[in-house]
Amino acid sequence: MDTIFALASAPGKAGVAVVRLSGSEARAAAGRLAGCTLPAAGRTLRVLRDGDGHRIDQALVLTFTGPASFTGEDVAELHVHGSSAVIAALLRTLSGIDGLRQAEPGEFTRRALENGRMDLAQVEGLADLIEAETEAQRRQAVKVLSGDLGRKAEGWRSDLIRAAALIEAVIDFADEDVPVDVTPEVTELLNRVQLDLNRLIAGVGMSERIRSGFEVAIVGAPNVGKSTLLNALAGRKAAITSEIAGTTRDVIEVRMDLGGLAVTLLDTAGLRETSDHVERLGVELARDRAEQADIRVFLTEDGAQPDVTVRPGDITLRPKADLLANPKGAISGVTGQGVDDLVRRLTDELRQRSASAGLATRERHRNAMLRAGESIATARALLSQGTENYDIAADDLRHAILALESLVGRIDVENLLDEIFASFCIGK
Structure with a gap:
């Protein structure tokens, strides 16, 4: 896979600008500019030079070894002065190194997803955090970015796998020493997941409102x-x-x-x-x-x-x-x-409504949870009809598990990725 690079900080004049590299050649390329062999992980202050040996700038050089990095690959960051001329010279020099290329929008984050450093819900949370304008938007995005929704989905998935395993045991080993009536435990597991799903589904609309904004x-x-x-x-x-x-x-x-x-x-x-x-x-x-x-x-x-x-x-x-x-x-x-009083009344009403918001923040999340809930409801109905329907119930639970896996991007989301990452800036 190519080693990619891009300006990771905002364009324009600033005290400091950050250029990020990710890939197998990241450390070697940064070392080439710094004129030394850089440590696998660490930081050092070095003068960066172009291909002709001319000084570009003095930089703080940080190196990270995969998988313990944002992308899961070897990463180098060059912290230089935030001059447009310095940034242009640095990017031009990196472009001249074989095996390096400019990153596509969101490509660093996409590699983090592909390398298992983030799930898709976290990626969406990161996009929301970058776009956050208010404190409520920031708090909501941080919750998703921290992996809370992914952990919820993994807990549901574990419960459904356990329920499916119990049903399969009855089907496959009916003549052996396996409890015949697993319905009470399976029902308890399914009820617990369904209740949690319903709660989060109910909060999606308000979470979306916090993310996109209310209208008055x-x-x-x-x-x-x-x-x-x-x-x-x-x-x-x-x-x-x-x-x-x-x-x-x-x-x-x-x-x-x-x-x-x-x-x-x-x-x-x-x-x-x-x-x-x-x-x-x-x-x-x-x-x-x-x-x-x-x-x-x-x-x-x-x-x-x-x-x-x-x-x-x-x-x-x-x-x-x-x-x-x-x-x-x-x-x-x-x-x-009366204007201050109106502002207070609006704020109180919107805060009261936003209290019902949950971890799931997008229509995609709601649809995945609805599919899982529908499959669970069908499985519960089949369980009540006796063991002769256990094989069909097990199949419905597999569909519910697949729906939850799509929630965090394990399956069935390839068509969404280009659209999601197109919203990111080049250096993220």
Whole structure:
């Protein structure tokens, strides 16, 4: 396999830049630049030179011996000054060494997967950690990256293998000294796995929301202060405000952090009947986005009713508190009155919802667990019908085990790998 190299730190000027090499020639190539034989594992401060002997930079050189490295292969890291010229000279020199080539996006991590240093769920957790913008996203990604989901899947798999082995023993050795009725133990094992699977399946939707972000739509009639409120929440002028009704025709989106959770605020077009074709399209879009949003903040004037059905967790407020004689239950984007309280209520509601999130964070995880659960349910039903159905039940348990193996990338995921690793940067 080729030895690969790439800039592993962010491009651009920095105090330090890291160039990583991985493969059988990694240590030798780094040693060639350093002008010495490097230790199998360790660190040293060396001057790096190009093929003509010209000095590139002084570098801290780290070496790791496989399989005790990120990729599971021999790895070298060159920590140089973060100058664009230094990085370019170093990468150019590495490109001229036989047996070395530039890494593809995510190739270091892909090698870690292929060499058993990570499972596929951990790879996805690493991708999520790189993309994390909020504290909740970071915490969730770290849990998956640490291997918690993989360990869960391995525990389920062990229980199912034990259950299948008991059933097979009855089938294959019915005339020998093997307990005939293994149904109670098998049922207990299957019930335990099914209960755990159901719990994690139920939390996938909320885990996905934490990963991708919640949506909060500000909904109301034209000219009630929706855009002004959005600007107040965003702390900047993100939407155009005007006294002319119908100014907002499209959905304006603002990304922000609420209590460690990623939230996209949506300023929607004012809901009303209109003969203006463009405004009517905006109103239809506003209704659609409001229906899909996790929480809706309704701005309704006294006596008015929301044009969209209010769901549990939605917030209804009176607009333009600065113009009201009795501002109780009202909010003003102009003066900021009630804005802090709205932020608190949104944060509390989203935190309460996110508490149901589990280890599984993607639709792929949910589908694999659903397949496993369906096979387990079929096996349980067959067990209750007697030993004559044990062979079919055992086959269903094998399907459940295969589904769990696909969860962590042991089988049946080749078609996903290119898509997953394409989201990584070159040096990861």
